[in-house]
Amino acid sequence: DIQMTQSPSSLTASVGDKVTIICRASQNIDGRLSWFQQKSGMAPKLLVYAASTLRNEVPSRFSGGGSGTSFTLTITSLQPEDFATYFCHQSHSAPYTFGQGTKLEIK
Amino acid sequence: QVQLVQSGAEVKKPGASVQVSCKASGYAFTNYGISWVRQAPGQGLEWMGWIDSYNGNVNYAQKFLGRILVTKDRSSDTIHMELRGLKSDDTAVYFCARLVWGYYYMDVWGTGTTVSVSS
Numbered sequence: 001d002i003q004m005t006q007s008p009s010s011l012t013a014s015v016g017d018k019v020t021i022i023c024r025a026s027q028n029i030d031g032r033l034s035w036f037q038q039k040s041g042m043a044p045k046l047l048v049y050a051a052s053t054l055r056n057e058v059p060s061r062f063s064g065g066g067s068g069t070s071f072t073l074t075i076t077s078l079q080p081e082d083f084a085t086y087f088c089h090q091s092h093s094a095p096y097t098f099g100q101g102t103k104l105e106i107k
Numbered sequence: 108q109v110q111l112v113q114s115g116a117e118v119k120k121p122g123a124s125v126q127v128s129c130k131a132s133g134y135a136f137t138n139y140g141i142s143w144v145r146q147a148p149g150q151g152l153e154w155m156g157w158i159d160s161y162n163g164n165v166n167y168a169q170k171f172l173g174r175i176l177v178t179k180d181r182s183s184d185t186i187h188m189e190l191r192g193l194k195s196d197d198t199a200v201y202f203c204a205r206l207v208w209g210y211y212y213m214d215v216w217g218t219g220t221t222v223s224v225s226s
Binding site: 032044045087094099101 | 204
């Protein structure tokens with residue numbers, strides 16, 4: 001199985017800050033990497049797919065990058081609604097696996 | 108709009124089976140797949156498998172082989188997921204999600220179904 005390692009596991013930041021979450025795969029996943037945002041009690045919401053393609057309705061302050069085994073999700077100018085848990089997900093090889101999550105909390 | 112509406116919460120005893128349904132609307136059902144993902148209380152996300160809504164081909168995580176069955180009903184644009192031999196650690200919220208072929212990403216998620224397994 002491909003292991004997905006996210007860092008940090010938690011992050012405290014202020015409104016207006018820029019944050020970056022890192023996701024590393026245990027092998028090359030050919031860009032088959034998605035990022036999701038999940039708020040408490042809700043279903044995950046897709047933010048980025050194919051490593052760097054922003055879903056249409058997602059604000060441009062979100063961006064994804066990386067290739068091979070190392071990927072990033074960056075949020076510039078944090079807004080109050082961005083405080084949530086973020087997961088990366090690989091769909092290169094079954095079983096498709098998720099990172100353990102990064103909980104973004106307000107300072 | 109694209110929607111995936113799931114069936115209601117279930118409470119089961121260990122050893123029982125549960126079936127969770129996922130009704131799709133607002134898009135061409137057979138052009139996409141459906142994945143199943145679960146989330147135990149306070150835990151991360153776990154991919155269980157997917158089904159091709161067009162031809163019924165499935166791909167299950169090895170962990171669930173022999174216990175999971177995902178089927179499609181094209182007459183009602185509904186996908187059913189059955190999990191057998193329930194254990195207490197199957198207690199989780201189960202999500203269906205629309206699967207986009209090519210990059211195999213999940214773009215629209217269902218409402219979630221809570222399954223509780225307890226004696």
